[in-house]
Amino acid sequence: MYKEHWDLKKMPFENTPDTEFFFGSEKHEEAFSRLSYVVEEKKSCAALTGAYGTGKTLVLKALEREFKKKGYVFSFVNNPRLDDLGLLKMILHNFTGSGVPARKEDVLMGIEKFLRDTFQDGKHVVVAIDEAQLIDDASVFEELRLLLNYQTETRCLMTLLLAGQPELNAKLDANKQFSQRIVLSYNLVPLDFEETKKYMDYRLKVAGLKEDIFDAKALDTVFKRSGGIPRWINNIANMSMLTAFSKGEKSISEAIVTEAIESSKQ
Ligand SMILES: Nc1ncnc2c1ncn2[C@@H]1O[C@H](COP(=O)(O)OP(=O)(O)OP(=O)(O)O)[C@@H](O)[C@H]1O
Ligand SMILES: [Mg+2]
Incomplete structure (x- = not known):
């Protein structure tokens, strides 16, 4: 899985009520x-x-x-x-x-x-x-x-x-x-754009990531497509990381996020 690809301790975007990942927006x-x-x-x-x-x-x-x-x-x-x-x-x-x-x-x-x-x-x-x-x-x-x-x-x-x-x-x-x-x-209510960014950043840090991997446009797309709802953010971010991993990419662009969303509909 992509954990090794980014050298993560944990999967960052699992949809489980794991309180270690609780982000105080x-x-x-x-x-x-x-x-x-x-x-x-x-x-x-x-x-x-x-x-x-x-x-x-x-x-x-x-x-x-x-x-x-x-x-x-x-x-x-x-x-x-x-x-x-x-x-x-x-x-x-x-x-x-x-x-x-x-x-x-x-x-x-x-x-x-x-x-x-x-x-x-x-x-x-x-x-x-x-x-x-x-x-x-x-x-x-x-x-x-x-x-x-x-x-x-x-x-x-x-x-x-x-x-x-x-x-x-x-x-x-x-x-x-x-x-x-x-x-x-x-x-x-759902998170706004700034909070969505901080939310993703927080979950990635807890998972052990040190650098930013989603670029600005990618974050914007995650926000727009998820409506700021944490469960959707997790789904889209997880699929995006999977798509980047399958391409051997370390950073995630808007195109990768869009491709991940489209492929998850198939
Ligand atoms: N503040 C937060 N910090 C970290 N993760 C969060 C936060 N809020 C929600 N999540 C994550 O989003 C996902 C959905 O959250 P949760 O299951 O608590 O939603 P819910 O409101 O209970 O939804 P439902 O009405 O479907 O039961 C979970 O994986 C949860 O870990
Ligand atoms: Mg619930």
Whole structure:
């Protein structure tokens, strides 16, 4: 593969939520710091929205990494396409790592006990639900709302973070009782040109590259064709590097980027 061609330690543009590659663009920093505030202040709920590929999952993963280091307890739900009992079981399973009871009342008692025990230990619980636009059932939001009722006199026993594509907003708007619990929401938008350049530069540096390989016009083309959406940037940059490698080229021109995009359509 092209790793040896440029003497890289890692592949620079993999589409995985690898927090080592997390680039704090102004928008991602803003999303990260707003959600951090909600977690640190032990508030009830925050929502992060954004089009597909803008970086929501990576922001949640970066938060999880950061706050786990500080002793916070996370339950990360990747796929909330479940009914209300299914989601409660998933949350409890993530907490305890073991089997969960079958009956709803036992699951709820298990969650409450875990929240209270963790509070006694001086720690705070965060439940992060990714792909929350997939929650179809109003009863799921209702159960989540009820979980937020576990509180002491001064604070919530858990913070709920929801991340999802923009349809999530409509679902939340339709559910006033739940959306009243949302302390803060943030919408991630694509990167602008300057940020796209810095984003690519950062990922290439983390991968171990020392010199610039994309020339100015190539960067411009990556930006225009990706719309500044990180997942598209990764795809196009990766294909461009592959194309340059197959030609034995070390630097990447606009023509290479265009050829890479065209060939990926075939
Ligand atoms: N700030 C960033 N720094 C580094 N890489 C990023 C950043 N934002 C996004 N990416 C990368 O872009 C890709 C898409 O990001 P991610 O999966 O987080 O998007 P998403 O908003 O969750 O998309 P979807 O709605 O499809 O789930 C991933 O490979 C991720 O690593
Ligand atoms: Mg995602």
